[in-house]
Amino acid sequence: MTDLVRRFPVLLAALLLAVALGACGGDDDEGGQEGVSGEAKQGGSITIAQTSQPDFLDPALSYTVNGWEPMWLVYAGLVGYKHAEGEEGTQLIPYAAEDMPEISEDGLTYRFKLRDGLRYSDGTPAKASDFEHTIKRVLNLESGGSAFYLGIEGAQEYVEGDDPEADIKGIETNDETGEITIRLKERDGQFLHALAMNFAGLVPSDTPFRNMTEDPPPGLGPYYFTESVPNRQFVMEKNPHFNIPGVPAGNVDRITTKIVKSLSRQAQDVINGQLDYMQDPPPADLKPEIRQRYGDRYEEHVTVSTYYFWMNHDIPPFDDPKAREAVNLGIDKPALARIFAGELQPGCSFLPPGMPGYDEALDVEECPFGNPNEPPNLEAARKALAESDYNGETITVWTNNDEPSDRVGQAYADMLEKIGFKTELKILDGGVYFQTIGSEKTENLHTGFANWFQDFPHPGNFMFLVNGKSIQPTNNQNFGNVNDPEINRLIDEANREPELTDEAVEKYAQANRLLAEGFHVAPYGHRKLATFLSERMDFENCSLFHPVYQNDYSSFCLK
């Protein structure tokens, strides 16, 4: 003790000196390098949060916003979207391809050439045949995105065959010249967009035919996965081999995504600086405070999305249109909007605002189920149910435990009870929900929660969810097994137009109207999302909200 007392002043001086040096000294891991005036600051690490684990961290399989928002920066296909806001962000530009494709006059053949010198994040050189392997993985793993590539010649035969290494006749590649030729069975106006989707993000040809979530494959994007612990966190770091002109290289060096169930905790952590970004909007509880006190780093954006309830057409009672009509008449859309704390715009249209083919009149004043901003017509709903074949059996209502889906599910079940259905609610974890309801092996799939954010700015991207051709035994995205011949015909004809002509848009609009008139789905609104960043992030200069991929992590930078 005596020794310590004597030495105390020296120790104190040393401590103060260390603190001073630490404060003034060089860069720490979190801080990054000071950028040139006017440019984004480079370097540093950021931590972000998602409410549930992405469905997959495998480009062939992932089909959720949780997965795509980070993976857009890891996997690059032949083409992709410009990293820009608004309409500019919907423009397609070449990514791994040297240039946009040559498309034959009949619209059936697409020719690309791979850029020279591309390397994956592990240093492996990219080659043309990687494209065929990438598409094979999507088809072989029965991905939810398979439907987008079945139009390639030989793709259907590949799926029906047993050999994962078999060739897809309609894809020809030449590793020496880098040429890639794709032949379609019929014209498809969405095909370029399909090539821009995460599913077609190139992976090396030795990537196994299995779910690689725990060990994601290397990609060509500006970042790559360095760690993946499902349901805990995953980490992305800058890809040292990234070299695609026109695609930003990203500003921060390292992005850690943590899975944090509680939205309140996420919001508090962003406020306190322990998190830099939260993928979901802050909870309603904290919004007034956030808007008022942190408005300089918070912004809301309308998204091209639809929230709806699917109803399984394959099993009673929803194989009967009258039962589906009862649901559409009886769901209380303004009530559901309150669950979203004002972040949902009630509507009836499956095609959302901002999507070609959207009809505002159908969405609101001319909605066949009544104005979505007014209470429902319960009497009409009960009458429709009475006229249906419903025999009083208990129907299972499915939802997941992400906020606010769980409460939406509870409200929906109660609404169905008010109409006259007997219900049982099943709430699944968000990480397994869509795979479970997309599997034909799951029993009692009567009705449940779903939502859709545009994959690409083309109405076909919404309409495939209700096209009978999209139904598949696993990873099915047509949850209600909608299979109306007239709707299918209109969608297929519109899809075949090589460009989104007025005629094509009109066909999609007609299909949308038939969807409403046949009560095939029960839409109830369109969502707003938000960007909320921590104090140390440069919100003003470095936060880009992309129309397809939401918040663009490659735009994030520290102050």
Next chain:
Amino acid sequence: MATDPASVTPAEVAPAPVPPTEGRPAAGLGPWRLGLRRLRRNRVAIAFGLLFLLLVGAALAAPLWAKHVAHTTPFENHLSDTIERDGETVNVVSFDGVPIGPTWRGEFFLGADPNGRDIMVRLLYGARNSLMIGVAAALVTTILSIVLGLIAGYFRGWVDAVLSRVFDVMWSFPVIILGVALGVSLQLGGLKVGPLEVSGDSLLIPILIIGLVYVPYMARPLRGQVLSLREKEFVEAARAQGAGPLRVMFVEILPNLASTILVFATLLVANAVLLEAALSFLGAGVRPPEPSWGNMIREGVERVATAPHVAIVPGAMLTLTVLALNVFGDGIRDALDPRAKVRMEH
């Protein structure tokens, strides 16, 4: 929750000598009547016991309150509804998703939750679920603990060794982690044991899980007592008269464990209610829309800033119930054997 974290030691078998009471000689009174007399003198324990009975009564009256006072059910959402308050028409849930606070009247007496459901109604129905699960789980634990404790303590040898190791393994897991792991794994597929099939949503699942995880906490002390009792003369005498193991265990030894069992059972109910709330809070217990204090607290956690009543009300109810059971349980323990050191350790 638990009382002080002393290590678990079994209660003494013979009641302590009782000093003479006023006006009535102690001699001639059996241990149970003596215990009752001591309990009656413990006014705090009696008060909390009555409080618990009041809570049980309120839970039983839930349908009456729901139908005749609140005019709703625990599942009915009133998202778009309005009510009159102080001459004004107010939304039960605002456009921003903020639910109304306590009205102190029949409808929405304690306010609404974020889905517009009446909190008082859900609180009372939640009490039914929470208490029912707590009592049933305690019963499961008690029955299993008695059987396993008797078997382990009476037969000793390899039987005792195996059972004791099983208890040790279960004991080594924190109950909450074991409960969550079992709850989540049984949620989707339910439980299928031979012809017995239990749905994942059934309340039987949390009852079985909670009942199972607490077995070591009671079985081990009972085993210890049985080890001691089996050497007593009355047990030898029973064996000498030809009594088989079953008769010795259940007719001779078991009655001597009664006071320990009673004290443990009371404390177990409190812990079971608390564990059920924790599991439901974490999403591994009672499934929505079925109300439970735990899942009500969970719904309220996201609304602490704008609607604190949503979490505070079920939280306060839970605290009150567990406190009442713990104090009453302590009172029973003190009454039956003041020298006992029966505790539940976590």
